[in-house]
């Protein structure tokens with residue numbers, strides 16, 4: 764869980780880092796079902812990881828909810844001397860998929876805050892209607908995960924312990 768402020772609203776986001784290895788794929792696909800925003804991440808020092816993005820993108824299309832927001836990330840931007848994937852290639856792929864694109868570095872923190880803020884903004888925009896409603900009640904803190912749960916509850920199931928079936 765992390766709280767970031769976007770557009771004057773404190774948003775609590777829940778972050779899942781899915782395993783990249785093939786043998787965990789059955790488990791990781793289950794995480795897609797509740798996702799509202801997804802980073803598709805490759806390593807700029809690995810052409811192979813860039814080639815894999817197509818597979819990740821098709822899994823996301825298949826298993827994530829329709830309105831899920833996606834951003835393409837080329838990580839390890841600090842490893843310039845080992846670069847195998849040009850920034851232009853990242854931009855091109857992002858354009859093909861209609862996604863925003865950032866090169867980042869988890870080591871130096873380069874573009875980490877920016878990319879998380881952008882993805883949160885995109886998710887908020889997708890929830891604009893609910894957000895405007897909350898604003899009119901003066902709410903300045905939003906838990907996106909809870910908002911999603913509320914949306915998923917079948918009518919009359921508010922008090923049921925197992926209310927969310929999405």
Ligand SMILES: Nc1nc2c(ncn2[C@@H]2O[C@H](COP(=O)(O)OP(=O)(O)OP(=O)(O)O)[C@@H](O)[C@H]2O)c(=O)[nH]1
Pocket residue numbers: 780781782783784838839840841842867868869870871
């Ligand atoms: N130089 C550099 N190394 C990084 C960066 N991000 C991650 N690493 C290193 O890359 C290795 C793999 O990082 P992980 O976070 O395990 O990568 P992952 O994609 O989550 O791995 P799996 O989920 O197991 O596929 C570790 O040794 C990290 O320290 C970065 O931005 N720059």
